[in-house]
Amino acid sequence: MSSPAAPAVTPVDLHSARSVLGRSASRVVRTGRTLPFSDPRHLEASRWLVDEAWLLDAQAYEEWLDLLADDIHYLMPVRVTTALGAGYDTSPGMAHFDEDKYSLSRRVARFLTEHAWTEDPPSRLRHHLSNVRTFATAEEDHLIVDSAVLLFRNRGDVHEGSFISAGREDLLRNTADGWKLARRTIMVDDSVMRMQNLAIFL
Numbered sequence: 455m456s457s458p459a460a461p462a463v464t465p466v467d468l469h470s471a472r473s474v475l476g477r478s479a480s481r482v483v484r485t486g487r488t489l490p491f492s493d494p495r496h497l498e499a500s501r502w503l504v505d506e507a508w509l510l511d512a513q514a515y516e517e518w519l520d521l522l523a524d525d526i527h528y529l530m531p532v533r534v535t536t537a538l539g540a541g542y543d544t545s546p547g548m549a550h551f552d553e554d555k556y557s558l559s560r561r562v563a564r565f566l567t568e569h570a571w572t573e574d575p576p577s578r579l580r581h582h583l584s585n586v587r588t589f590a591t592a593e594e595d596h597l598i599v600d601s602a603v604l605l606f607r608n609r610g611d612v613h614e615g616s617f618i619s620a621g622r623e624d625l626l627r628n629t630a631d632g633w634k635l636a637r638r639t640i641m642v643d644d645s646v647m648r649m650q651n652l653a654i655f656l
Contacts, residue, residue, distance in 0.1 A: 472546070475554045479527035480636050482625055484589035484598040496588040499599045499626055502633045507581040507603075510655055515562040518655070519555075523627055523634040528553040530620075530640035530656065550652055551640070572653040577609040579654060585621075595628040596636070603656055607649065619643040620656055 489496045502521075509518045522528075530551040553561075568574075585602040601622050608615035625637035640656050 473527065473529060473549070473552050475552055475557065476527040476529060478525050478554075480525060480596070480625055480627070482591045482593055482596045482598075482636075485591055486589065489588045489590060493588070495590070495597055496586075498633065499588045499597055500586050502626060503583055503586060503599065503601055503624075506635075507583055510581055511579045513565070513576055513579065515565055515655070519559055519562055521633075521635055522555055522558065523629075523636040524555050526553075526555050526558070526634075526636055526638070528558060528638050528655075530642060533642055533645045535645050550642070550647070572651045575609070577607050577654060578615075580606045581656075582606070591625075597626045597628075599624040599626055605654070605656060607654060616649045618647075618649065618656065622656070 491497075506518065506521060509515075509521070528551055530549055532548040532550060582604040583601055584604075585600070587600040589598040589600075591598060599622075601624070603618075603620050603622055605618045605620075606615055607618075620640050620642040622641070623637075623639045624635060626633045627636040642656075
């Protein structure tokens with residue numbers, strides 16, 4: 455049984471091109487069908503995602519920054535509920551995250567100060583990954599990686615934990631220093647976020 459063909463339009467066409475911070479992001483897109491699970495590139499991408507999730511759970515954000523390409527665009531559009539056939543499901547010009555490497559580094563730097571009240575004491579985090587699919591691109595040193603992520607977050611001793619469910623499209627670039635995240639588009643499954651804040655990364 456053959457895998458389904460990749461869609462002709464990917465999130466970078468719909469979102470990064472419209473963002474000021476995304477204008478310098480790579481426009482590399484997927485080609486062909488999904489790579490077999492036995493393909494070494496798929497195994498490398500899956501391992502990279504698991505290692506990244508561990509860093510995010512451990513809140514080792516300075517190490518996480520080292521996994522990001524200098525031209526990264528990190529985007530999480532605001533989802534909206536629209537009629538079937540409307541042709542869009544995000545709010546134009548609005549995003550929970552719309553970041554480049556510099557703005558992400560400033561977020562991380564703030565965590566290390568006494569002013570990061572939303573994360574002092576820190577949250578307890580767990581990223582659960584599934585549905586990993588990899589695609590080749592026209593550039594040999596790039597891969598497109600789709601994944602589903604479920605984030606559990608709890609903080610303090612009174613309030614119940616909260617969840618975020620999302621799909622991600624990542625662009626991974628193979629460099630002399632290993633794989634780097636060159637683009638991430640996060641499509642959250644809620645139109646109204648239930649978390650009190652988003653002082654975390656997905």
